Amino acid sequence: MKPAPFAYAAPRSVEEVVALLAEHGDQAKLLAGGQSLVPMLNFRLARPEVLIDLNRVPGLDGIRLDGGLLRIGAMTRQSTLERHAEVLARCPLLPAALHFIGHPPIRHRGTVGGSLAHADPAAELPAVLACLGGEVVAQSRRGERVIPAAELFVGLMTTALQPDEVMTEVRMRLPAPGAGWAVLEVARRHGDFALVGVVALLELGGEGAIREARLALFSVGPTPVRARAAEEALAGRRPTAEEFQRAAALVEEALDPDSDLHASAEYRREVGGVLARRALTQALARIPGREAR
């Protein structure tokens, strides 16, 4: 199992990357952590003529908290973000989600930008971006543009990134202090891709009613799915077990997953509802001084 021959370049600046992309277009592939692309090369599912390695481009990694915004360089390793003390304190759902990705040697190489660009339907990070309401920055010879999460994921392993674009930065809105959260998934073994998963965020208002609930499910369709009907039904309600049960039913109703070798569509829908309910319950329990009643 060896890749077909290709030419390889390791540019030293974003300008060089963009120039190489402009020159080679869809004959070229960007190489980030290689944890998804190299298996595809080895299986010859991808046969690019040119590989453009991003690993020697300075300034494409790094983590910054900028007011309410978390700014992550596209080449930031998943393991670096997972261990970042300020991220752990301000946005613990992100390290919790990263911990589900493969195993430590995979996360040492795998990048934040690579996972989003690859857009595997079973991947955790696209759902995190959908839940937090994030965006990514893309650069090409034509200039720079910002793509919101809702527009980034357009289909199965397909994003709005064009063949001449490189993602340079990922931005995520930090949850309000005191917001509850949960990341839950069902997989055969730790590190396997999820059969079903959910990322949840829960914010209460002054009177203890739900100000905002957000639920992003993954591995239940070609792209991450925001459970809008359930989110709307929860807004303004008391966070009770009955409300969460109602929300779970709405999640289940809204899902339209496919069957595959790993799980049937019925299984995915039912587990999606159950995980949503558990995630809301867990999120509530994480709000200081709260518990489901």
Added chain:
Amino acid sequence: MSQRPERMHRVRLRVNGQAREGVVEARKSLADFLREDLDLTGTHLGCEHGVCGACTVWLDGAPVRSCLLLAVQADGAEVMTVEGLAPAGGLHPLQEAFWEHHGLQCGFCTPGILLSAYAFLREHPAPTEGEIREMLAGHLCRCTGYEHIVEAIRAAAEAGAGAVPPGSA
């Protein structure tokens, strides 16, 4: 200066503390370079897509899958393979624990597990059984049923193997 895409590349790196070099096709994995060009056959290849863990080596101080890294990407890097773990003619305490507790049968999975376990023990000097098992989820073993590997890693932790530098007994 712009970098032209090329099919052949010169690679200079340090492996187990020694300067090594070679000329490789861009498509050659670090694993194949170690085995075929540098004759370091302790690194094993099971699946060549990141799942089995047999090819795990250290790159600049952290374990990575050498089947998913191109040799050319390791230019200038510091690599450690299982050959670098043991002192000349002896065994590292982690290897000692695998020997003592029957942590291997055919040994195909062992080099990768050793390199992951060594990194793991440095971060978790007193791991729980659950943590050991989670770490092992990244490594497939067709022989042992894992029980003895868990025991070996627990014993290695008790012996402080994570604190013993590579190449010493």
